[in-house]
Every structure is written in structure tokens, then in C-alpha cells.
Amino acid sequence: LREARTRLGEALLGFESCGARMWARQTGAELRANGAAPAGAGAADSGPAAAGELARLTPQQLRIARLVAEGATNREAALSLSVSTRTVDYHLRNVFATLGVRSRVELVRLVEQAEKTGAQL
Known part of the structure; x- marks a missing residue:
């Protein structure tokens, strides 16, 4: 290691x-x-944990990232935002690429770190 x-x-x-x-x-x-x-x-x-990276997300991407960080599935996020699951999938792939994360766990850590540093979500 x-x-x-x-x-x-x-x-x-x-x-x-x-x-x-x-x-x-x-x-x-x-x-x-x-x-x-x-x-x-x-x-x-x-x-990827740099809170400033979150500012690069579109408002819709940020909403989806926040929902996923709270534990929502793609389907639950879609229902919450009144969009299709496929739309959530699309935005989530772009969120991952923009933030340089490869998993939901990394996304949760990034959002939690941003909250600790007082970044606006």
C-alpha cells in the first residue's frame, strides 16, 4: 500500500x-x-474534493448532486425533480466528469466537505 x-x-x-x-x-x-x-x-x-469545483456545475446538476449526496437513487431524484430517470443519469454522468469523481461515494464526500467549509450548495 x-x-x-x-x-x-x-x-x-x-x-x-x-x-x-x-x-x-x-x-x-x-x-x-x-x-x-x-x-x-x-x-x-x-x-475532486475542492469545494470550488461545485461552482462549475449547472443549477440542475447541483440539485441532482445534492439529492444523490442525501442518499436518493436516480429514480427518487427524477421523481423529486419531475424529470425522467434518463435525464438524471445524463446529468449525473456530467457531474462525475466535471468534478473528477468516479462514484457516488466520492460525490457524497465532496458535498460533505463543501458543507464543512461553508460552500454554497
Whole structure:
């Protein structure tokens, strides 16, 4: 596990240095998932947990992200917003891509961290 963290840390620095933000966010998420805090020049704001990333979401994406973070299924979110499940699926895929997260668990962590730091949701 220690070697994996070391290699992920090296990869993160490489991605940051060449401007590969999406890969840097994903690598940062892997580091956090393995219990390590990302280190690097932009670690505080380049990972998917950066609260400022939420500002990049559209209002509809933010509503869906909030519902999912509260534990709603795609179907429940669709019913709550009076849209189709397919629309929720579409927006949720875009939320994941925009925030650099790959799972609902990562999305929940991001939203919780944003709430702790006082970000407007």
C-alpha cells in the first residue's frame, strides 16, 4: 500500500506539472481513497474534493448532486425533480466528469466537505 501511495503521489505531481487536471483529480481521489492526503503544488485545489469545483456545475446538476449526496437513487431524484430517470443519469454522468469523481461515494464526500467549509450548495 505504501508503494502504491508513493507511485500515485509521483503520478499526481506529473499530471499537475503538465496541466492534466482531469487525471490529477482522479489520481488525487485514488490517493484519498487509499488514506493518503495528496501532496503537490495544487493539491488543495486540484483534487475532486475542492469545494470550488461545485461552482462549475449547472443549477440542475447541483440539485441532482445534492439529492444523490442525501442518499436518493436516480429514480427518487427524477421523481423529486419531475424529470425522467434518463435525464438524471445524463446529468449525473456530467457531474462525475466535471468534478473528477468516479462514484457516488466520492460525490457524497465532496458535498460533505463543501458543507464543512461553508460552500454554497
